[in-house]
Each structure stands twice: as structure tokens, then as C-alpha cells.
Amino acid sequence: MNEAFLQRMQILLKDDYEAYLETLKQPPFRGLRANLLKIDPQTLQQRGFARLWPSPFAPEGFLMDSTLTGLGSHIYHRQGLFYMQEPSASSAVTILDPQPGDWVLDCCAAPGGKSTQIAARIGQEGFLIANEIDGGRARVLMSNLERLGVSEALITHASPEQLCPQLSGLMDKVLVDAPCSGEGMFKKEDQAMTDWSVEHVRACSLRQQKILESAVVCLKEQGVLVYSTCTYAPEENEQVIDQFLRRHPEMELLDCGVEFGRPGLSVGRVDGAKVRRIFPMDQGEGHFIAKLRKISPQPQARLQTVKSVQLPPEVQAFLKDQLKTYKDLHVHLEQNRLSLMRHEFIQLKKIPVLRQGIMAGEIVKNRVEPHHHFYLSALLRDRLTKTISLNEQELACYLQGQPLPIPAPRGYLCLMYEGYPVGFGKSDGTVIKNKYPKGLRTR
Incomplete structure (x- = not known):
């Protein structure tokens, strides 16, 4: 265990710290999500291939026994009827709430869990641009979109700084599921906790702010941006949003409008009651989500x-x-x-x-x-x-x-x-x- 990390968590969680320590002894939560492009959740569950129960984070999501193995090679997985996904990872798209016909940018899209969820929500009427800067991960993203049968999508491999100016003012919704220190995934990756440092957290924060600066230009007026991470660090969560709001008066913070998880921290211009944090005590691994809306006109690029x-x-x-x-x-x-x-x-x-x-x-x-x-x-x-x-x-x-x-x-x-x-x-x-x-x- 990284003692510096645990000391920070004790300060963050206060009375819930002991409950958090207990969760570290438990296996990670596991789940899957029905692919709405091909099958509805009830029909998938009725096929009886695994014991599933509803996820609190998405109506198309399920939790499952952490000891269950082999689903990655199951025929329904091969057919793209479901996507294996840690349960709370579906929370950001639930809050983004993409609708049929929306144009959506997933700015940091690999390996594709959130992209495939978006694609299923917007259906054949909407259009998804799924971007991933890392070449190897971009190919994994493409493979997952293919398996789940997505057609109305453009998969790009570029930095947000390169891509976003060409999409100025065109997107109804933008998701920035930002690369982070991954504190919420420490149960899955022991080495990540060993390698954790405050310096890495700060470096992630700078990169996250840079991605947001690019992504915001893609939104049309009244467009919605959701920022999410799988870390607990305030430097990568509420503080990033606070600094972003100070630089962008054309953006307003919205209430996430969900009951799962718990409120976040009030930091500067961030009302903690409007953002959402998820801890393992909430039936999922660690996540943070903030929802914002553009309230000023944005010049539109010509595609x-x-x-x-x-x-x-x-x-x-x-x-x-x-x-x-x-x-x-x-x-x-x-x-x-x-x-x-x-x-x-x-x-x-x-x-x-x-x-x-x-x-x-x-x-x-x-x-x-x-x-x-x-x-x-x-x-x-x-x-x-x-x-x-x-x-x-x-x-x-x-x-x-x-x-x-x-x-x-x-x-x-x-x-x-x-x-x-x-x-x-x-x-x-x-x-x-x-x-x-x-x-x-x-x-």
C-alpha cells in the first residue's frame, strides 16, 4: 500500500475511510452492458448465460459475480450483444444522456466502452466521432466498435489539439473521459498504486486541462460536455473543473441529475452538490463526473x-x-x-x-x-x-x-x-x- 495515497484518502473520506479500506480487500466490481443496437437488456438477461442483476449506473447495465470467467469468449460477446464493463464506467454516458440524432465526440475514446454505449444511445440517426491519440489503443477501439456493429461513426487517431478546431460548434454532446492517475482502479492494477505519486497526479491535471481547452470548442450553443475520470484526486476532478470554469464564462456547471454515487467537493466555482463521485462503497469502482453546458454561440466549422x-x-x-x-x-x-x-x-x-x-x-x-x-x-x-x-x-x-x-x-x-x-x-x-x-x- 502507498502510505501517502492512503493518508490523502483518509482526509478525503473522513468517517467513510474505514469502509473504503474494507473495499480494498474485496475483488473489483464486474459487470456488462447490453448493446442496445442489437438487443434490449431484458432479452439479454433472459438468455440466462450468466447471473446478472441491474446496475445502478445505467439502465442497460448489469452487475455480475466477480468470480465468473470466460464471458470474453462467449458467443454472445463475439456477436456483440454485450460489452464487458466495470459497472460505474457507464455512469458518465448516463449523465451525458446522448439522444437519437445527436452528434457526439468521444475525445479520449479507447478502449471503447463509453463510445459503444454512446453509439447505442444515438442509434442510426446520430453520428459518433471517436478519437484516440494512442495508435495501439485506437485499433482496440476500432475492434470493439466493429464487434458491436456500429456503423454511424468516424474513428480518428489524433491529438485533441489537432482534431477539435475542425469540429468547432458542430457537436451536441462531448465526452472527455480524461486520462488520469487511475486511483479508482487500484484494485485492478496493483502496480498502479505502487507507482502512484503526487507529482503524477499534478501532471495528469495539467494534461486534463489541456484536453478540455481543445474539446470545448466543438460544442454548439446549448451543447453539453461531460468530464469524467476514474480517480479520487481533487486536483484531477473538482479543481480541474474550477479552473476550467474560470477560463470559460461561456460554460455553466449543471447538476448531474442522478441518484447514484454521492456529491463531490465544493471548490471555487464548483458546487459539490452538482458533481458526482463514486466510491467502491457505492457498488462501483472510483469515478468522478461533472456536467457542463455552453450558453454562448460558437462559430461553426464547415465540414x-x-x-x-x-x-x-x-x-x-x-x-x-x-x-x-x-x-x-x-x-x-x-x-x-x-x-x-x-x-x-x-x-x-x-x-x-x-x-x-x-x-x-x-x-x-x-x-x-x-x-x-x-x-x-x-x-x-x-x-x-x-x-x-x-x-x-x-x-x-x-x-x-x-x-x-x-x-x-x-x-x-x-x-x-x-x-x-x-x-x-x-x-x-x-x-x-x-x-x-x-x-x-x-x-
């Missing part, structure tokens, strides 16, 4: 959209063969990679883009080779023309990468299990060649 072009015959043939309808979708072809979504594709200047929309496939030798994302997409699930339902034995073979001796229409087809896509294969009429991604296969 450049990608112009429509005539699609090559092989692309038209692929879409006609695989989808019942696609005329309402925007289609983008770049370097032989085919992407689809409901929204127009946008162009940003000098911003690395990992993915925009659904990665549908790639033109290879005058034909389209489909991508896994095409079949896992929630948007396209009911439009697919060729589907085959697998039983448990066939599913096990498919996940291992084996060919399936099942009569089926020739060509590419979607393989389903219990009504939801698992992946795809290519049939010659009698045998389905396995196209499940090699990195996802079971042994």
Missing part, C-alpha cells in the same frame, strides 16, 4: 463531405447480391476499400482516420472480398439476403475455422446463431468455406 462517384460494376453487383436494399446508404470507395453508412462521409484535414462507417469489403481481382464488419453491422442485419442458421455443433466448428458441409446458396453468406450474425463464409453449394477472422478463432 467537407465526400462527393458521390459512380460505383464500379463489381461493387454494384456485390451490394445487389448481398443486400435487399442499399439505395438509402452512402457508399464510399477509397484505395479499393468499400465503406457504407447512412450519413454522408466527411473529410478532415491531416487527421488520420482508422475507419468511417462500415468496412464492407475490398476489391480484389475484380470482385469484392467482404469484411467481417459488414456482417456484424447492426444497420445491415435485416437487409442481408443470404443467411444460414447454425446449430451448436456447427457453431463450434465455425469458430475453430473449419469448413462446414452444409448445402447453401453459392457465394458469400452470413452465418447466424440464435438470430444474430456470427460472421460469414463462402459456399460452393455443398460446403461453406470458413471466413471467420483467424485472430478470433478458438483452438
Whole structure:
């Protein structure tokens, strides 16, 4: 145990300090969240794959037994029906309250728990920009958005300073789930407590203020920004918000409007009753959340959209063969990679883009080779023309990468299990060649 950290916690918690110490002896809280793009929480719970009980932090969230293992390889996880998430981590998006049709920026988005939660809340009508500065983590973010079937999203890999000026005044909601000292996650990461120092806390505070300075310009008038961390340090929480409000009179602090957790600290311009803190005594690991609104006009950037072009015959043939309808979708072809979504594709200047929309496939030798994302997409699930339902034995073979001796229409087809896509294969009429991604296969 880091004694300097514990002394600070004793001052912060006062009478609740002993209760906090007791929680450090307990395993971390564990939970999962239903993916609203594909399934409602009640239906997911009724499938009986795990003992779940409602989370206080999100209506689509659940708590589960901390000893339960193996859900990361469960078929429902592979199908993107749920996302494994520490329960209180869903609190920030509950407070952000994204609505269908909202344009939302998740400024520090990896590994994707909050981004996928936002995407499910805004549905196919809204648009998500999920940004992550770290390249490796950005690829994990992309993988999670793909698995959960998100289509209406742009995944960028840039610093907030680079990205945010191009989004000036365009966002209804912005989430800054800021990198922090991680004090609330010490039960999960023993080394983090050993490495903890006041100097690190202060360094995090400076970085958090810098991110907020970039993010605030993205908000339109009456737009809402939620700032969250998974740390207890006032220097990274209330003090960051106090300094931010002093620099930005166009922003006002709102009440978080929830009952979970407990009030925060009153510091300068921060009314502690309006912000929210979560401790392990509140059924989740440590979190802090503040909600702010822009009350002044913000100049709007002009987004450049990608112009429509005539699609090559092989692309038209692929879409006609695989989808019942696609005329309402925007289609983008770049370097032989085919992407689809409901929204127009946008162009940003000098911003690395990992993915925009659904990665549908790639033109290879005058034909389209489909991508896994095409079949896992929630948007396209009911439009697919060729589907085959697998039983448990066939599913096990498919996940291992084996060919399936099942009569089926020739060509590419979607393989389903219990009504939801698992992946795809290519049939010659009698045998389905396995196209499940090699990195996802079971042994």
C-alpha cells in the first residue's frame, strides 16, 4: 500500500475511510452492458448465460459475480450483444444522456466502452466521432466498435489539439473521459498504486486541462460536455473543473441529475452538490463526473463531405447480391476499400482516420472480398439476403475455422446463431468455406 495515497484518502473520506479500506480487500466490481443496437437488456438477461442483476449506473447495465470467467469468449460477446464493463464506467454516458440524432465526440475514446454505449444511445440517426491519440489503443477501439456493429461513426487517431478546431460548434454532446492517475482502479492494477505519486497526479491535471481547452470548442450553443475520470484526486476532478470554469464564462456547471454515487467537493466555482463521485462503497469502482453546458454561440466549422462517384460494376453487383436494399446508404470507395453508412462521409484535414462507417469489403481481382464488419453491422442485419442458421455443433466448428458441409446458396453468406450474425463464409453449394477472422478463432 502507498502510505501517502492512503493518508490523502483518509482526509478525503473522513468517517467513510474505514469502509473504503474494507473495499480494498474485496475483488473489483464486474459487470456488462447490453448493446442496445442489437438487443434490449431484458432479452439479454433472459438468455440466462450468466447471473446478472441491474446496475445502478445505467439502465442497460448489469452487475455480475466477480468470480465468473470466460464471458470474453462467449458467443454472445463475439456477436456483440454485450460489452464487458466495470459497472460505474457507464455512469458518465448516463449523465451525458446522448439522444437519437445527436452528434457526439468521444475525445479520449479507447478502449471503447463509453463510445459503444454512446453509439447505442444515438442509434442510426446520430453520428459518433471517436478519437484516440494512442495508435495501439485506437485499433482496440476500432475492434470493439466493429464487434458491436456500429456503423454511424468516424474513428480518428489524433491529438485533441489537432482534431477539435475542425469540429468547432458542430457537436451536441462531448465526452472527455480524461486520462488520469487511475486511483479508482487500484484494485485492478496493483502496480498502479505502487507507482502512484503526487507529482503524477499534478501532471495528469495539467494534461486534463489541456484536453478540455481543445474539446470545448466543438460544442454548439446549448451543447453539453461531460468530464469524467476514474480517480479520487481533487486536483484531477473538482479543481480541474474550477479552473476550467474560470477560463470559460461561456460554460455553466449543471447538476448531474442522478441518484447514484454521492456529491463531490465544493471548490471555487464548483458546487459539490452538482458533481458526482463514486466510491467502491457505492457498488462501483472510483469515478468522478461533472456536467457542463455552453450558453454562448460558437462559430461553426464547415465540414467537407465526400462527393458521390459512380460505383464500379463489381461493387454494384456485390451490394445487389448481398443486400435487399442499399439505395438509402452512402457508399464510399477509397484505395479499393468499400465503406457504407447512412450519413454522408466527411473529410478532415491531416487527421488520420482508422475507419468511417462500415468496412464492407475490398476489391480484389475484380470482385469484392467482404469484411467481417459488414456482417456484424447492426444497420445491415435485416437487409442481408443470404443467411444460414447454425446449430451448436456447427457453431463450434465455425469458430475453430473449419469448413462446414452444409448445402447453401453459392457465394458469400452470413452465418447466424440464435438470430444474430456470427460472421460469414463462402459456399460452393455443398460446403461453406470458413471466413471467420483467424485472430478470433478458438483452438
